[in-house]
Amino acid sequence: MPSISLTSVSNYVLKDVSFTVRDGEFMVLLGHNGAGKSTLLNIIAGLIPYQGSVRFDDTPVDDISTEKRNVGYLSQDLALFPHMKVRANIGYGLRMRPDRKRSKIDDKVDALLEMMNIRHLGDRYPRDLSGGEKQRVALARAMAIDPKVLLMDEPLNSLDLMSAKYLRTEIRHLQKKLRATTLFVTHSLDEASEIADRIAVMDNGEILQVGTPDEIIFSPAEVRVRNFIGEPNIFECRSSRILENGLAVSRCGRLEIISPYEGTPIHKIAIQPEHVYVSTVAPAGPHINRFQGVVREIKHYPSMVRLTIEVAGQPILAQLPKRLSRMQAFTEGSEVYLILKLRWLQVLNSGAQWH
Amino acid sequence: MKPLRHISFLWSLLPIVVFLALWELIASIWVENQALLPPFSAVLREFSILMGNGILMENLLHSLVRVVIGFVAGSLAGLLMGILMGWKELIHRSLHPVFSLLYPIPALGWLPVFMLWFGIGEILPVAVIFMCSFFPVLYNTETGIRTVNRDLIRAARTLGASDRKVLVTILLPLALPNIFTGLRLESGMAWRVIIAAEMVAIPTGIGALLMRAENLIRMDIVIVCLMVLSIMCFSFERFFLYLERKITGRW
Numbered sequence: 001m002p003s004i005s006l007t008s009v010s011n012y013v014l015k016d017v018s019f020t021v022r023d024g025e026f027m028v029l030l031g032h033n034g035a036g037k038s039t040l041l042n043i044i045a046g047l048i049p050y051q052g053s054v055r056f057d058d059t060p061v062d063d064i065s066t067e068k069r070n071v072g073y074l075s076q077d078l079a080l081f082p083h084m085k086v087r088a089n090i091g092y093g094l095r096m097r098p099d100r101k102r103s104k105i106d107d108k109v110d111a112l113l114e115m116m117n118i119r120h121l122g123d124r125y126p127r128d129l130s131g132g133e134k135q136r137v138a139l140a141r142a143m144a145i146d147p148k149v150l151l152m153d154e155p156l157n158s159l160d161l162m163s164a165k166y167l168r169t170e171i172r173h174l175q176k177k178l179r180a181t182t183l184f185v186t187h188s189l190d191e192a193s194e195i196a197d198r199i200a201v202m203d204n205g206e207i208l209q210v211g212t213p214d215e216i217i218f219s220p221a222e223v224r225v226r227n228f229i230g231e232p233n234i235f236e237c238r239s240s241r242i243l244e245n246g247l248a249v250s251r252c253g254r255l256e257i258i259s260p261y262e263g264t265p266i267h268k269i270a271i272q273p274e275h276v277y278v279s280t281v282a283p284a285g286p287h288i289n290r291f292q293g294v295v296r297e298i299k300h301y302p303s304m305v306r307l308t309i310e311v312a313g314q315p316i317l318a319q320l321p322k323r324l325s326r327m328q329a330f331t332e333g334s335e336v337y338l339i340l341k342l343r344w345l346q347v348l349n350s351g352a353q354w355h
Numbered sequence: 356m357k358p359l360r361h362i363s364f365l366w367s368l369l370p371i372v373v374f375l376a377l378w379e380l381i382a383s384i385w386v387e388n389q390a391l392l393p394p395f396s397a398v399l400r401e402f403s404i405l406m407g408n409g410i411l412m413e414n415l416l417h418s419l420v421r422v423v424i425g426f427v428a429g430s431l432a433g434l435l436m437g438i439l440m441g442w443k444e445l446i447h448r449s450l451h452p453v454f455s456l457l458y459p460i461p462a463l464g465w466l467p468v469f470m471l472w473f474g475i476g477e478i479l480p481v482a483v484i485f486m487c488s489f490f491p492v493l494y495n496t497e498t499g500i501r502t503v504n505r506d507l508i509r510a511a512r513t514l515g516a517s518d519r520k521v522l523v524t525i526l527l528p529l530a531l532p533n534i535f536t537g538l539r540l541e542s543g544m545a546w547r548v549i550i551a552a553e554m555v556a557i558p559t560g561i562g563a564l565l566m567r568a569e570n571l572i573r574m575d576i577v578i579v580c581l582m583v584l585s586i587m588c589f590s591f592e593r594f595f596l597y598l599e600r601k602i603t604g605r606w
Contacts, residue, residue, distance in 0.1 A: 042509075045509075045513050047509055047512070047513070066509075066512040066513055067512050067513070067514075067515045067516060067517055068515070069513075070515070071513055072513070073509070073510065073513040075506045075509065075510065076506075077504075077506055079504070079506040079507050079509070079510035081507060081510075081511075081525065082529070082606045083528045083529060083603070083606045092511070092514050092516075092524075093514035093515050096511075096514060096515035096516045096517075096520055097515060125605055125606045126606075127606060141514070142514075145514060145515060
C-alpha cells in the first residue's frame, strides 16, 4: 500500500499540517477532542475542502473526488447501512464499481466474512449485531474495496474495555498481515502506545510531534505534548536481570521494578499516574512491583486527586478518581502501599530511537 | 404465542361491541324520535338494502376512483419534488419558501379556486385530493432524505458511490419510514376531503349520498355513509402501515 504525504494542508481547523505516513505503517493521530484529528482524516478521504496537497505515494489526489480516492474509512459510529444485511454492507463498495460481477462480489464477501470470523452473521441486519460484531463488519466493508489507505476515526469508542482491547489487537494483527498504510485516531495515550508504529500528537489544528510511542512518552518535544501525556513517572534504570516469561527486573534508583523484557537493555521505565494503584491497606496477591511509601502531598481536582508518594527517597505520582480517594481517606504523612501495574509499564530500551 | 394473540385481538374488539350494544340499547329504549338516532340494527338493515340495490357500491366506486387517482398523482408528484428538494440544496432553497406559503392552506380551501378553474366535474375532486396528498408527501419525503445520518452518506462515498448511487441506495431507502408516514396519514385524509368535496360540489359519491340523506332526514343512511367512510380511512391507513412494516420493519 502507498504512503500518505500531507504538505502544508490547511482549512478552517487545520494550520499548515505536513507529515508522512510510511508505506505499511500504523500511525496514530493522538489529541484531545477538537484537536483536528477527524478533520485531518476527512481531508485525506476528500470529504471536506482544504488547501495544500495530499499525496498517495507520489501521486497528488487533491483533484480526485472521494468516491475515486479508494480509501477505507471507519467512522466513530461505524456507519453500517441499517437497511442492508451484513453481506450487502460488506459488498456495497464492490457493487459500486463499474466492473462488478455478481459471482466475484460473492466470492470476495465470503472471503472477508471468513477472514473476520463473522461467517455466521452474513444474513443479519446491523441492529442485530453486538458492538464488536459491528466493528468487524465495518472493517470488512472498508477492506473489501482493496483500499489504498485505511483511515479509522476512533472506531473502538463505543465498545466496552475488554472488547476494545481484543479488537485493537485484531486490527493491529490484520493491518500487519495486509501491510495496510493506516491512520488511526484516538484520544487515549494508552490505546495509541499499545498499537502505534508512530504517534502524531495533535492540538488546536497543529501536529506537535511525530514519533514512536517511546519517543513521545520519554522525550516529549514541547510543553503541550508533555501536558497531554500527563507527567508520567519516569524511572532511570541502571541494570536489569532477566526473569522467566519475558520479564526482567531492573534496578531503578533504589527500586527494583519488574517489567516486560524484549531482549535489549532497559534504560527507562515509565508509568502514568492513573495506573499506579494506591491503598492504605496491604493489597492481596503476588508482590509484583508492590512498594510502601509515605504520602507527601495531596492535590484535589474537580474529578480526581493526585498524590505525591515518597518511595525509597523517590517521588511517585499517583492519580485516583475522587470517589476512590474518599473511601480511603488519605492524609499527608500517612503510610500507603502502591503497585505499579505491570501491563501499563512503558519500557524504553536501547533499541529505541531518540530525537 | 398464537392463542395469546387471538385473545389480545378479541380483547381489542370488546370496546366496539360494548359501544354498539349501548347504542342499540339507548336508541331502542330511551330515544323517542328514532329518525334522529336509529338503533344499530336499523342502520345494519339499511346498509344491507343499499348494498342490495347497488346504490352504496355505485357511490363508493365513484369516490374510490377519485381518491385513488388524486392520491396516486398527488403522492407521486410530492415524492418526486420531495426527493429533488431533499437531495439538491439549490432546489430546496429555491422552492422551500414558495411551498412553505402554500402548505398551510387546507385542501378544501382550494375548492372555490378549482371550481372556477375547472368547473363542476370529475377533475374538481381529483384536483382537491391531489393538493391534499402533494404537500404532506413532499415534506415527509424531503425531511426523510435530509435527516439521513451524514456519516452513512460519507461512508457510501468513500466506498465509491456516486451522488446518484447514494440517492438510490442510501437516501431513498432510509427515507422510506418518513415517506410511508406521509402516505399513511394522507391516504386517510384523502377520504375525509373527498367526502367534503362531494357534499359541496359533486352529485355522485359517498359524500353526495350523505348530503341527499341529510336532506331527506334519513339518519340511518347518513350513519351508513359515515361508517363506510370510517372503514375506508381505516383500511387505507392500515394498508400503508402494513407495507411500511413489511418493507422497513426488519431494520
